[in-house]
Every structure is written in C-alpha cells, then in structure tokens.
Amino acid sequence: MSAYGILTAILIQKGSSESKDPKAPQRDSDLAAQADKPGAPAILKWGGLWRALYARSLGIALGLLFLVSFVIHWTQSARAVAEDALGHGAIPSTTIQYLFDPQLWFESFQNWQSEFLSTVVLSIFLRQRESPESKAVAAPHQQTGS
Template identity: 70%
Template structure:
C-alpha cells in the first residue's frame, strides 16, 4: 500500500529494490541468510512480518488466557460456574477489551501516517526533509 505524501510510504515511481535477492546475496555486506538458499531467502525476506505476526499471536494468547483466568476467578467469587479458557473465546468481554486495544493501535498508526505528510522533524530518518513538498513520498 502507498500513502501519497507520507514519509513512511515507499515512492511509487521507484524501482523495486528487492527484485533479485539471489543476485544481491553476492554483494559485500549482504546478510548471510540470503546465501543459505531459496527457503532461507523467502523466510528472511519476510522476517519482519513473521516476527510481528508471532508477537501479535503471543500477545493475544496471553491476553486471552489471563483474561479467561481472571473471569473464572471472578465468577467463582460470585458463586457462579467458571467459564473454560476455550469457551471464553466467545465471551463479549474478551473481544471488547481486544478491540479497544486494536482501535488505539490503528488510530495511532493512522495519525503518524497522516501527520508525516504535513509535519517534519529535522534530522530524523523517519521524516521527510524539512523542505520537501507535501506530496513527495518517502525521502
């Protein structure tokens, strides 16, 4: 996806920089996983996305299990039957809490992208140059 004017977006007119990873593996300073074969290149070229998926799943599972445990303990304190961990996946409270967290994350990301179109931070690698026009994408 491309957000025209955002410093966080890639330039839509720039050529693809990761077109031939096998040829780039022989360049000086190239990361070692690029030389370990096609599977290693495929995993390494998506390693950031994979790491973020693993972190998301880990945080969701931790939230789910701990929230289920707290809900079960509260139910027992009130003399009610405790809900099992898997049954808690259908509980609206879990999804209410989760969506509140996700909503704040999406909002903060959207604010950063939109503000980076119009605002600048001098000498920051995350910002476009101060004199760059608003419609310039990337740096």
C-alpha cells in the same frame, strides 16, 4: 503490526511517511545476485527457501509475537474473569468460551486501534524532527515516502 509491516511493503497511501514511493525502483529484486554484495546477510547465500523466509522474516516475527501476546492476553483474561465469577458465586466460563466474549475483543481492538492511529493517520500530518519514521518537517502532506 505484522499485517501493517506486510501491507506497507505492497500498498501505497498517498501522504503517509510510512508508505513506499511508487516511483522508486524495487530495491529487493533478484536477491540471489544481491547475496554477493559486501555486507549482505549470509543467509541470502543459503538458497531460495532461506532467501524467501528471510525476505519475509519481519512479517513472520511480528505475526508470531502477535499470536503469542494474544494467547497470553486471552488465557490470562479468561482466568481473571473466571476467578471473579467464582468470587461472586457464578459459574465461570471456560477459556474457549471466553474467546467469544465481547470484552476480550474490546480490549484487543483498543490496542490495535491505537497502534494504527498513531503510525498511519498521524504520520500524514505530524512530524518528528530527524526521525526516519517521519517525513521532513517542511515536506508537504501529500508527499509519499520519507
């Protein structure tokens, strides 16, 4: 989802409610000047490095969450497979060896595919009334943005 969050900020998918409007003006240009607006996050006043990190904080947070959840899934799946192998009298694979096991990647890709299918493809054709993640119910499929 980190890649999804980052790529939706820079790429445009015609017809997707998740895509930005290519005709809309940039909203995040000159963050230093926007730091003085009422209600602006205080971190914007801390300097260029902090502004750059904060401006990418959603992508960073989602990337870290992905990494943590993947490592937990990988290590716990490796443990379960090793226990199963021992129970059948086989030699268990190491955690590093399990990283190259097709079963791990099959399970991981199933999760990623369902996330992308539901948020990207279906949002072109389906609607959720009053949801900010959906286009208006009467909006044409070719309309980009919400």
